[in-house]
Amino acid sequence: MADKGKSPGKSPALEYAPDIDPEDRLAHLIRYAARSLVRGLQMRLAEHNVLFGHWAFLRILWEEDGLTQHELNERAGLMEPTTYSALRAMESLGYIERKHLPGNRKNLYVFLTPAGRELQDKLVPLAQEVNSVSTRGLSDEDIGACRRVLLGIASNMDHDETRAEDAGRRLPSTRELSSWIKQAELLRANE
Structure with missing residues (x-):
């Protein structure tokens, strides 16, 4: 059986992941790549005391602050309980605040705090670094x-x-x- 890391015509990127079968189903390869990207970003975010689960919400709020919890949930593509838990934790960490707007007691709106806004300059370069690392040699x-x-x-x-x-x-x-x-x-x- 040929060494998967040395097969002719293989991308140099695969030499670092010899356990990957290039003939595996696309869904498995995509999942493996996605998991690797997530782990790379998780390691970097952890250095700034930010959980990966908060990343999607921060990215959305950096683009459009003051969304309802429901709007955030829809844009992030997550289930309501997941969104609720993440936002509670982010509020405890001082990254966001949730509040009702005058005249609307039904919806809770989510706003970045100054600390949450400042994270953008620290975290976006980390995500860019992960993208750069992931495409090295391609x-x-x-x-x-x-x-x-x-x-x-x-x-x-x-x-x-x-x-x-x-x-x-x-x-x-x-x-x-x-x-x-x-x-x-x-x-x-x-x-």
Whole structure:
């Protein structure tokens, strides 16, 4: 069996990850790459006492401050409980404040504090560094092809999800999943 790290025609980038099978399914390769990018950013953010889970919210708020919790949740693509927990923690750390606006007691709006705003100058260069590290040794053409392929995959999967929703299939909510787990536990306990 040939050494995966030395196979002819292999990208130099793969020499550093010999456990990766270049013939593996795209979903696995994308997941591996995404996990590697996330871990690289997590290490850098931790040096500034920022959790990776707060990164998406900070990025959104740096672009548009004063969104409702629901708007933040939608833009980040996360479940409500995840958003709520992250925002509570960010508020405790002094990065954001949540408040009702006059005349609207229903919605909570999220605003960056000066400390949260200052993080932008520290953290954005770290994300840029991760992107630079991740593309080291790759040509501009390879990076462009990768972008086109990933955008094509995302577009195809968005289309697939829309078709699935039209057919009545959807992602279950966290609450539904919890209910299924409880039902399975009850069934096992009654066996």
